[in-house]
Amino acid sequence: MAVQINPSILSADFARLAEEAKAVEGADWLHVDVMDNHFVPNLTLGVPVVESLARATDIPLDCHLMIEDADRWAPQYVEAGAGSVTFHAEAAAAPIRLAREIRAKGARASMALKPATPIEPYEDLLPELDMLLIMTVEPGFGGQAFLDLMLPKIRRTRELISKHGLELWLQVDGGVSASTIERCAEAGADVFVAGSAVYGAADPAQAVRALRTQAETVSAAAAWACGH
Ligand SMILES: O=C(CO)[C@H](O)[C@H](O)COP(=O)(O)O
Numbered sequence: 001m002a003v004q005i006n007p008s009i010l011s012a013d014f015a016r017l018a019e020e021a022k023a024v025e026g027a028d029w030l031h032v033d034v035m036d037n038h039f040v041p042n043l044t045l046g047v048p049v050v051e052s053l054a055r056a057t058d059i060p061l062d063c064h065l066m067i068e069d070a071d072r073w074a075p076q077y078v079e080a081g082a083g084s085v086t087f088h089a090e091a092a093a094a095p096i097r098l099a100r101e102i103r104a105k106g107a108r109a110s111m112a113l114k115p116a117t118p119i120e121p122y123e124d125l126l127p128e129l130d131m132l133l134i135m136t137v138e139p140g141f142g143g144q145a146f147l148d149l150m151l152p153k154i155r156r157t158r159e160l161i162s163k164h165g166l167e168l169w170l171q172v173d174g175g176v177s178a179s180t181i182e183r184c185a186e187a188g189a190d191v192f193v194a195g196s197a198v199y200g201a202a203d204p205a206q207a208v209r210a211l212r213t214q215a216e217t218v219s220a221a222a223a224w225a226c227g228h
Pocket residue numbers: 008010011031033064066137138139140141142143144173174175176193194195196197
C-alpha cells in the first residue's frame with residue numbers, strides 16, 4: 001500500500017495557481033476542490049480553471065467535485081485534463097454509470113462520502129471505483145478540525161477493500177495534518193489530502209515530505225504486523 005500525499009489548492013493563492021503547484025513539487029497529485037454553492041455553501045472554481053491548471057503543471061490533477069448534478073458535470077472534468085475525478089455519492093443519480101463513463105474517458109473514477117454517509121450500502125459498487133474518499137470534515141471549507149469519529153468508517157472500508165481483494169485507493173480529506181495523519185494511516189487510509197497543513201507551512205514541499213514520512217512509517221509498521 002503506497003502512501004500518496006495530495007496537497008489541496010483550496011488553501012493556496014488562487015491568483016498564483018501555477019506557482020503554487022510548483023511549490024509542492026514531489027506531491028503525488030494536486031487536489032482541486034470544485035464547489036458550486038449548492039452541494040456545499042462555498043464557491044471555488046470550474047472547468048476552465050482546471051483546463052488551465054492541467055496545462056500549467058506536470059502534477060496530475062485529483063478533482064474533488066462538491067457539486068450537484070455530478071452525472072452531468074464529472075465527465076467534463078476528465079475532458080478538462082483531470083487524471084482522477086471524485087463525485088459525491090450524495091450528488092450522483094447513477095453512480096455506477098458515472099464511474100464507468102469517467103473510466104471510459106480515461107481518468108480514475110472515485111466516489112466520496114460525507115461524514116454522515118455510511119460505506120455499507122456501497123459495498124457492491126466498490127469494484128467500479130479506483131478510489132473511495134472518506135471526508136473527515138463536513139465538505140465546504142479548508143482549515144476545519146479533523147473528525148476523529150470517522151476513524152471506524154476508515155477501518156471498516158479498509159476491511160471491505162481487503163475482503164473483496166480490490167486495488168482501490170482509500171483517500172481521506174479534511175483536517176489531515178502532522179497531528180492526525182498517523183491515525184488515518186493506522187486505520188487504513190493510503191491517500192492523504194492536506195490543504196492548510198501544506199500551504200500554511202513556511203515550506204510546502206517540506207511539509208509534503210514530512211507528512212509522507214509519518215504516513216509511511218505507520219503503514220510499514222501495519223504491514224509488518226500483518227505479516228506482509
Ligand atoms: O474538500 C475539502 C473541503 O471540503 C478540502 O480538500 C479539505 O478541507 C482540505 O483542507 P484542510 O486540509 O485544510 O482541511
